[in-house]
Amino acid sequence: MNFLNPWGILYGVFIGAIILFYMLKPRHTELVISSTYLWDKTIKDMEASRPWQRLKNNLLMLLQIVTAILFVLAIMRPYVAKSSFSGDMVVILDSSGSMQARDVSPTRFERAQEDILKIIDGMLPSQKMGIVSMGSNGQIITEPTGDKGELRRLIKEMEPENGGGGQEEALSIAGAMSSNLEEPQVIIYSDTQFEIDRSNYHSIVINESGENVAVQGVTYTVQGEEIVVLSKIKSYGYDGNIRAECIQNGKLVDVREVHIEDGELLDIYWHDIEDTAKTIQVSLDVDDDLSADNSAYAVVEGGREHRILFVSEGNIFLEKAIGQYPKLEIVKTVDTSGNLEGYDMYIFDGVEIESLPKDGHIMILNPKGDMSLFNIDKNGEFKPSGLTTTRSILSDKLLAFTDLDDIYIGSGIAISPPSWAESIIESGDGNPLLIAGENGNRKAILFSFDIHKSDLPLKADFPILIQNILDWIFSGSGVEQGSFYSGEELLLNVIPTADKIEVIDPMENNFTGDILQDIGIYEVIQYIDGEEQVDYFAVNFPVNTESDLSSRLVGHEVDIKTSADSVAPQELWKYVLWIVLALLMIEWWLYAYGY
Numbered sequence: 001m002n003f004l005n006p007w008g009i010l011y012g013v014f015i016g017a018i019i020l021f022y023m024l025k026p027r028h029t030e031l032v033i034s035s036t037y038l039w040d041k042t043i044k045d046m047e048a049s050r051p052w053q054r055l056k057n058n059l060l061m062l063l064q065i066v067t068a069i070l071f072v073l074a075i076m077r078p079y080v081a082k083s084s085f086s087g088d089m090v091v092i093l094d095s096s097g098s099m100q101a102r103d104v105s106p107t108r109f110e111r112a113q114e115d116i117l118k119i120i121d122g123m124l125p126s127q128k129m130g131i132v133s134m135g136s137n138g139q140i141i142t143e144p145t146g147d148k149g150e151l152r153r154l155i156k157e158m159e160p161e162n163g164g165g166g167q168e169e170a171l172s173i174a175g176a177m178s179s180n181l182e183e184p185q186v187i188i189y190s191d192t193q194f195e196i197d198r199s200n201y202h203s204i205v206i207n208e209s210g211e212n213v214a215v216q217g218v219t220y221t222v223q224g225e226e227i228v229v230l231s232k233i234k235s236y237g238y239d240g241n242i243r244a245e246c247i248q249n250g251k252l253v254d255v256r257e258v259h260i261e262d263g264e265l266l267d268i269y270w271h272d273i274e275d276t277a278k279t280i281q282v283s284l285d286v287d288d289d290l291s292a293d294n295s296a297y298a299v300v301e302g303g304r305e306h307r308i309l310f311v312s313e314g315n316i317f318l319e320k321a322i323g324q325y326p327k328l329e330i331v332k333t334v335d336t337s338g339n340l341e342g343y344d345m346y347i348f349d350g351v352e353i354e355s356l357p358k359d360g361h362i363m364i365l366n367p368k369g370d371m372s373l374f375n376i377d378k379n380g381e382f383k384p385s386g387l388t389t390t391r392s393i394l395s396d397k398l399l400a401f402t403d404l405d406d407i408y409i410g411s412g413i414a415i416s417p418p419s420w421a422e423s424i425i426e427s428g429d430g431n432p433l434l435i436a437g438e439n440g441n442r443k444a445i446l447f448s449f450d451i452h453k454s455d456l457p458l459k460a461d462f463p464i465l466i467q468n469i470l471d472w473i474f475s476g477s478g479v480e481q482g483s484f485y486s487g488e489e490l491l492l493n494v495i496p497t498a499d500k501i502e503v504i505d506p507m508e509n510n511f512t513g514d515i516l517q518d519i520g521i522y523e524v525i526q527y528i529d530g531e532e533q534v535d536y537f538a539v540n541f542p543v544n545t546e547s548d549l550s551s552r553l554v555g556h557e558v559d560i561k562t563s564a565d566s567v568a569p570q571e572l573w574k575y576v577l578w579i580v581l582a583l584l585m586i587e588w589w590l591y592a593y594g595y
Helices: 006-024 036-048 059-075 108-121 148-157 167-178 316-323 393-398 461-474 573-592
Strands: 078-080 089-094 129-134 138-145 185-190 192-195 201-205 212-223 226-236 240-248 251-260 265-273 279-285 295-299 306-312 328-333 345-349 361-365 375-382 412-416 421-426 432-439 442-447 482-485 500-504 520-528 531-540 552-555
Touching: 006 059, 059 573, 089 108, 089 167, 108 148, 108 185, 129 148, 129 167, 138 148, 138 167, 167 185, 185 192, 212 279, 212 295, 226 240, 226 251, 226 279, 240 265, 251 265, 265 279, 295 482, 295 520, 306 316, 316 328, 316 345, 316 461, 361 461, 393 421, 393 432, 393 461, 412 432, 442 461
Parallel strands: 089 129, 089 185, 185 201, 192 552, 306 328, 306 345, 345 361, 361 442, 482 531
Antiparallel strands: 129 138, 192 201, 212 226, 226 265, 240 251, 240 279, 279 295, 295 531, 375 412, 421 432, 432 442, 500 520, 520 531
16 A cells, blocks of 8 residues: 555644543542441542552543544545556547547546546656647647646646647657656557557557537539539448438528438538528537537639730730639730739739739749749750659649659759749759748749750640649638648748738638637638638538548557556545544443443
């Protein structure tokens, strides 16, 4: 047996006080006598009244001493260790969307909080605990500390998110944190079973495989003057009737009563959507174990029309590829003299540029003239060979669904990319052929060769490449409406001439963070020369990763525990106090009956 408060033994001085009181207790009894014949008894009583007496057998005194001993024992907080460790701990608390499920009462997340609080209460004075949140990403809640009050406060303040996917990051953080601890133990509270092949990792699974129905997605098509909405409803363990509602611009359009079976995916089409609709919401009225995924949102219309100035002496291939992109107003010219301004994007194809415009995004092919944005060596031409594509997030985005390894290019101009840009396609000798990047609020992309002297325009990949480039330039909620999942990072595509930008969340508060959490419609307001441009984007629950409430396995096999009590020490003070109460009742009974 061990003690959480060994200094409580100091209260044992009260045991000596009890014995002292009994030694000082007078032993005489007042008697009325009729004769001095009995004075000899009085003398004996006088001896009994002496301040110090030998202790005699006294049941009440023994009961009081045992009661005091047990009371001191309770103050010392004895416990029996129910785990094989007593070192420092790192607790990972899963705060992903599925932890909001109510199949475990009150919710999975709240049950995990309750169990962690038990561990904190049972910590030894020498133990420390660090806390890591595992939601959309991994986040340190606190470095290891032995301050129980602070640990309890931080655990109680934690809330579940709507996103997920931060498992690897959280485990990495916990591993780094535990490396600096003494006999570290990593305890993972999650609805996913983590099987990690390390003896000091303990997976606490909180999952009773609840029933759930989710709106998997909402999309729309424009058929003539009619908008048709398609909503996909997915069942995860639920079998029964549901009520589905379609709402446009906050106004109820239609209601459907449908039956769905376990594992079924329903397609529900909604008609009679007004052409003035900007936002669409499909919601479910159903008694399932997770409510966060019972609504999904979509934004109608792809955004405002973009104005492009296309400066070229003629490039039918590029013109057709650009013309396939929706909602573009293209102005063609060959004149680059004067101040160019007022366009969202400028395309310069093999023309002499006197001065680059100060606004708008830029795409340059076969660069000539003012190339102040790019460090161009005009005296150096090279013959490309052995083309290679680089690997990066931007490269993957621009080259998606293309295969450009076997392109023939006659010649190129030597370019040293600026620090804000990166090479997307390079020659075998390392010379960039396509570079892209963002400088401030302006995106720029440059082809260092004349596409007329290559077979790139003849490739089926060329229109895809141009569409990818335009998607990258015009994508983002600042200009182009779109859809995000909760937990994703918001990257705004700011109009270069915008003076100010505001993002309003679904609760009509200013959104100033980076990670999107609240589900619903967000409003983006850009102020340009005193005028407002308003766009919208939707944030939805990540149904594909968080709506399936059944148990999942991740990693390598370890022993799985199912309760915090198997990790925390089992305290005995409550049982000791019950014994103390019983002894007090016995003592009262003996005293009341004249012992």
